Amino acid sequence: MNNKFKTIRMHFVGSVVPAGDESSSDAISHAGNLCQLGLIRGFTDTVVELIQVISYFPNRIFPVGKRVYFSGKHRTLPGDIDFYAIPYLNLPGLRAITVNAGVLLNLLVNARRGDVVLFYNVTIPSGLLGLLLRLIRGVHCFAMVYDIHVPGQTVPDSWRWRFEYWKHKWLLPRLDGVIAITSKILFDFNATNNGIVVEGGVAVLPSAIIFSSLARSPSTFTMVYAGRLNEDNGIELMLRAMARLTNAELRMVIVGSGLLSDTVKKAAEKDARITYLGVISHSEVTALYRGAQLLMCIRITKQLNTGYFFPSKLIECLATGVPVLTTRVTGGSFDPAEYAYVVDDETDQGVAAGILESMKNGAAYNFAKGEKARLFISENMTWSKQCLKISHFLLTKIEIE
Template sequence: MNITFIGGLFPDENMDFFRTHSKGIFQYAADVLQKNIIKGLENNVNQAINVITVPFLGDFPKACDLKVVNEEKWQNKGGQIHQVGFKNIKFLNEFSKYNALKKALENQFVKEKNEVDTIVIYGMFSYFLKLTAYIKKVLPDVKICMIVPDLPHLMGADNNKPHIKLYNTYTKSVVNRNIKHIDSYIFLSKYMEDYLNTNKPFDIIEGIYNTNEKNITESKEVLPTIFYSGTLALRYGIERLLESFASIKNDELRLWICGAGDGEEMVKEYSKKDNRIIFKGQLDRSEILKLQRKATLLINPRDGKDEFTKYSFPSKTIEYLSSGTPTILYKLKGIPEEYYDYCYTCDSDGYEGLRDTIIEVLDISKDERDIMGERAKKFILNNKNETVQSGKIIKLIKTLS
């Protein structure tokens, strides 16, 4: 089975380079998920996966200081990672990425005649959707599996802004024109299938655990420490977390926060007023994983009131539970029900509800909390690892032949 993966991961050789040139949010979660998918595919087919990537960088000049991304290629365990080159200027980069991807496909599969049975594409971006038409034109027998981590109109931007509305209209037209070329789907939430209203085969992969992380061990903090890592978005409940923590009268309690986003200034303001709140900025993923294991309690303050939570699965859910550190979550429609057997949930509204849940969980004996954390870790390790989850893609591909 000859599989090519097309996505936006950062090649390991350029990870530090892209991180240095990025401003604000860096797409760690998307990068990790793509690499886990590829690793799982390779485990299932026992051969290297050909990778073509157009790194998910922010636009120049606001979110990245790279005006141009250079083309580069690496050999990887018998396979190739091809980073296409493109102009990274806002609005123009959409067309530049499409042309670069088209050229890469033409060189690899038309001119060089490399073998390919299936192309797995990560993300419903306009340049990927337009690429499906080209694939079917030059490689009509190749099957396309589209991984949908986010719906196009819910990719984090402010949909009330005129230029975002215009862009969403454009993207919707691209989806409508090209969705017929996609043969199968992988969704992160079952509700995505209802929204796209497709009759094509699909399966659900809400997230993937990387088994390389199972050997990370750290000693616990002496003081009770709550930890949040991820996008500091106001719509993700960061203000509710800050308010709930600030209202707890316990001088020994600590709150660590890592990340970047539109709630960053608010976090800094709270940390100035309350020395128990420690803002650590945007750290390397390896440091995040260590801090998760050192903490007493992990928390995701995102509640299920907003419509977008139906179509998303917070990547930190698997990351948190796999750490072995007890976790508090809200119940979100996009999180499968089975996960809630392995965490504590906040079922009350407002910052008071979250505050009370934190206090209740901290009042549970350490032994009981440790049992919950270990159960969660085993659940993720055994059921959500890269081989099990990516195996769903292989099964889906086989139904198309």
């Protein structure tokens, strides 16, 4: 490697939605968007010079969504970073074609030989563009792979999703490098020789304070879940656990939207201890966390094949200092059981037992457990630290010209 050059010119390709636009479409993954925004901020103090962010702005495809055409956006992000949301036809078949054509055209014009193109996931925009640009422009192509769907598990067993799965199998070993959310992706997709694990991160950490909810031993015990209301996030397990538990002091607050929104609404109508708030801002979610005694992160790992996911929400929850109840998910660099209550029995009975264990241990024990987790995240998993790790990885894989 030529060490006298200190800057990596990077083009970031993903599905970024700028702050203030998050409510414009229900197709936006708020966890994924927070991750990408954290990355963009985190690269500020590294050897990476972020030239531009090229984004596919998510929308439900017509006619499920109302837009037939997305006209694109051009903005300047903090740090004077150019942001381009690619215009596209929001129609079946044509969406992927027009998004990929727009990304390719942009990079053919703006990318130089030796630049790094970093994809956040490789479905849309397609990571195959990176190999084409490497051939034509001489760029270095990397991908952050933060979810891979297994057909018949978390997505339909259709030709489209089979193609995407096998595209990952073929593509990942051929990239210059892979930043994966779990070690299982690197092993199963033959990318151990050109990959590292980065499970996610947090952009802002709360100060080391005693959360009022833990300090005052309140008369109620409030649990909070914020995220997609889908089967793989354990929504039905949490609701059945609440039905099993008769403790009058229990409260469960649920935030988010998804396929199980109606299920949550009906549960809240039947049980006054359950509150459903729908979609709220991230600052409002943070305020809810501060008033909670337990945060819920019940990712299904046994009934569904979710081995190529890692709930980045877990990192956010651990960073708050509030105790967390989670299933035994793992990315590869830490064991959740060291910092959270872990459910091995992925049934309503198992989740209920985890809730009761946290209640029984009391405020002082739970505060100590939460503070241990908060300190671990602050020392190891802020986006500034994760981006230093990523930038070092990039330097080991390329010759900067």
